[in-house]
Amino acid sequence: MTPPQRLGPAGASPYLAGVDGGGTGTRVRLQDAAGRTLGQGEAGPSGLGQGVEQAWRHVQQALQSAFAAAGLAAAAPADVALGLGLAGAGVAAQRAAFLQADPGFASCVLDNDGVTQLLGAFGGGPGIVVAAGTGSVAASRDADGRTRQCGGWGFPVGDEGSGAWLGLRAMAHAHAVLDGRAAGSALSEAVFKTAGADAPALLAWCAGAGARRYAELAPWVFASADSGCRTAQTLLQAAADALAAMVAALQPAGAAAPWPVVASGSVGTRLASLWPPALQARQVPAAGDSMDGALLMLRAALSAAPRSA
Numbered sequence: 274m275t276p277p278q279r280l281g282p283a284g285a286s287p288y289l290a291g292v293d294g295g296g297t298g299t300r301v302r303l304q305d306a307a308g309r310t311l312g313q314g315e316a317g318p319s320g321l322g323q324g325v326e327q328a329w330r331h332v333q334q335a336l337q338s339a340f341a342a343a344g345l346a347a348a349a350p351a352d353v354a355l356g357l358g359l360a361g362a363g364v365a366a367q368r369a370a371f372l373q374a375d376p377g378f379a380s381c382v383l384d385n386d387g388v389t390q391l392l393g394a395f396g397g398g399p400g401i402v403v404a405a406g407t408g409s410v411a412a413s414r415d416a417d418g419r420t421r422q423c424g425g426w427g428f429p430v431g432d433e434g435s436g437a438w439l440g441l442r443a444m445a446h447a448h449a450v451l452d453g454r455a456a457g458s459a460l461s462e463a464v465f466k467t468a469g470a471d472a473p474a475l476l477a478w479c480a481g482a483g484a485r486r487y488a489e490l491a492p493w494v495f496a497s498a499d500s501g502c503r504t505a506q507t508l509l510q511a512a513a514d515a516l517a518a519m520v521a522a523l524q525p526a527g528a529a530a531p532w533p534v535v536a537s538g539s540v541g542t543r544l545a546s547l548w549p550p551a552l553q554a555r556q557v558p559a560a561g562d563s564m565d566g567a568l569l570m571l572r573a574a575l576s577a578a579p580r581s582a
Contacts, residue, residue, distance in 0.1 A: 286352060287352050288303060288305060288348055288353045289305075289354045289572070290304070290339065290353055291358075291389075291563075291571065292319075292336075293358050293386060293389065293562065293564045294318070294319030294357065294359040294360065295407055296322070296360055296406070296408055296428075296484050296485050296488065297407045297488065298318055299335045300314070300315050301314050301315075301336050301339045301564070303336070303340060308572075312339045312342035312345070313339050314334075314336060314337065314338025314340070314341070315335055316332070316334035316338060317331045317334070318485060319332050320359065320360035320407070321361030321362060321368070321371055322367065322427055322428075323483070323484075325374050328359065328371060329371070329375075329376065332357070336353065350378045351379055354382075356567035356572075356574075357383045358385065358388060359383065359385070360385070360386050363385045363422065364427070368383060371383065380571070382567075382571045385422065386410065387425055389570060390535075391412040391414050392414070392566030392569045392570055393559065393561035393564065393565035393566030393567075394560060394561065394562075395414065395533070395559075396560045396561060396569075397414075397418075400413070400532050401532050401534045401535070402534075402535045403519055403520060403534065403535070403536050404538045404541055405435045405537075405538045405541030406435065406538035408425070408428060408435045408436075408484060409431075409438070409519075409541070411423045411519035411522075412523070413525075413532065421523055428487070429484075433512070433515035433516070433518075433519075434516040434540070434544060435512075435540060437491075438512065438515075439488075439490070440486075440494070442508055443463075443493065443494050443505075444464060444475070444487065446464070447465060451470075458497070458502050458504040458505070459497040459501075459504075460493065460497040460502050460508070463493035463497055464493065467493065510547055512540070513548055516541060516545075517548050517549065533556075534557070535556070537562075537563075
């Protein structure tokens, strides 16, 4: 399926930028028209579920940072073609609103960050990527270039196995401990120290919390598990199982051999160690990252665009 795009004249942009944006941060890799990497920049979150205005602001800040890292003055948007892999781009309304708010970039090609992760990880070849950070998504690509996605439904209904998913369940455990429905644990103590140890404090914390804030509790789940907390260990195994289920859903029936798998993201790479041995054996190192995938997607779209007379 062709990603949503707005393309300017082919070959008209002196700069191309690959953007990887999620619920925690945005990264941009800047290249010249010949494909030489010039610099890389970072900024705050650009997941579309947190707002289109914020997403564009942070994309532009990360792009400016990339120009600065390259020792260059920031170019005007009209001189930059963007390939973007953004969390939430699978939601049609969010995707349309983002493209509508384009501040005038030469070209803009957009897809979900899971798809650009996939393109980068296998250099455009077949395989499966599971990405879990603040949110989670998995995607597959076959030898003919057809892609499928699993998960990525967004927090709180989806994003299984993600940092936000772990944090939400850590908070639910703390509630149960405070109620007397569950025994106290190292994990509940960590949540109490972070968010407060009584009902008013926890209610106030939860009232203002979204995916990003819940994901801030995820490191406590890992730390508690490392200290021997069974509650945290059980929660991490459930998260790993959820990511493994995404892989199983994307593996085509009747394939001659299981497809290779790349686990990515701050949470996904750690949870992969809890996968069954057969799935761990399918893991391969990524050839590239989501920014590489966004650049591949952008160059493919520009190559396919009609040439100006």
